Amino acid sequence: MDNLNLNKHISGQFNMELKHIRTQVMDMGRIVEQQLTDSIMAMHNQDSKLANHVINNDEKVNMMEVEIDEACVRIIAKRQPTASDLRLIIAIIKTISELERIGDVAEKISRTALEDFDQQHLVMLVRLESLGHHTVQMLHDVLDAFAYMELKKAIKIYREDKKIDEEYENIIRQLMSYMMEKPGCIPSVLTALLCARAIERIGDRCQNICEIIFYFIKGKDFRHLGGDRLYELLLRNK
Template identity: 70%
Template sequence: MDNLNLHNHISGQFNAELAHIRTQVMSMGGLVEQQLTDAITAMLNQDSQQALRVIDGDKEVNLLEVSIDEACVRIIARRQPAAGDLRLIMAIIKTTSELERIGDVADKICRTALESFTQQHRPLIVSLESLGRHAIQMLHDVLDAFARMDIEDAIRIYHEDQKIDREYESIVRELMTYMMEDPRTIPNVLTALFCARSIERIGDRCQNICEFIFYFVKGHDFRHINGDEIERRLSGNDFVDNNY
């Protein structure tokens, strides 16, 4: 995040505080990405030991979220930031919340690794691998875009969620076919469906982080606006108001 076009404050301590918070966010993002990667691996290998390690590691993610939130509140109280500084802090608070929820998804995926899948039913979870890897890549890319507050990359990543949605819908159809052909697979299919839905939600979380990047760069709230309208507004020059 050192490349961000932020104000050079009179107070060197203020600069240090902002830099420290940005570093903490990237550390949290890296931890969540690793948690998610390990969770997918644990699910595919049905590795209960690795799954338990990931579940236990969720505590560290939660602690980081609390620590970052407290640091942001202290900055707001002491420095009374405005304009881009305030938008940055708000984007950080919202982003850490999304990262914490993605960490919860890793926890849910690991619960799947603890389920009993016979060799016959393993294709049910193998079908989730591609979706999981795609979600991990999207998370990695959005963290990189957030580090640089790169709005062009954020726009590209925002549209990646459409691919994840299509892949998820394909998996749902595949799993429903398993269930109809063999009712004995229903418990395992329901577990796999729950896991697939959790992974699909990662794409939505990454989209939210993209919107926080838009907010920081453009000074406008892009939530609850469809993709075409977002692109139209991003291409315009009717904002930023640097006094906000």
């Protein structure tokens, strides 16, 4: 975020506080990304040790959200920032909330590794691995876009969610067919369905972070627009 065109401040302490908070956000993002990566691996390999590591580490993510949020509130109270500085702080508060929720999803995915899957049912988890890796990449990319507030990159990432949705729908159809063919596997299928839904929601969270980037750059709230209208508004007078 060092390349952002932020206001120059008389107070060097203000600049240091902003820089420190931006660094904390990226640190939190890296931890959440690793949490998500580990949870997908734990699910696929039915690795209970790695799953428990992710579950236990979720508290660290929660505490980082609280710490960053409190630091942002202190800056608003003490410095009374305006214009792009205030938008940045609001963007940070919203982003860490999304990251914390992604961390919760990683914990939920990890708990799948603690379920009692028969060997014949593990094929269902293989179908979720590709979806999981796709969302990990989307999270990685959106964190990069947030670091430098890159509009074009954020727009490209925003569109990636459509591919995740399509992949998710294909998995749902496959799992439903599997359940009808083998009624005895219904409990395992239901677990896989819940896990697939949790992974799909990560794409939505990444879209939300894209909208936060749009807000910071454009100074407007683009939530709930979507589609071609959103892209037209974003690219106009960029």
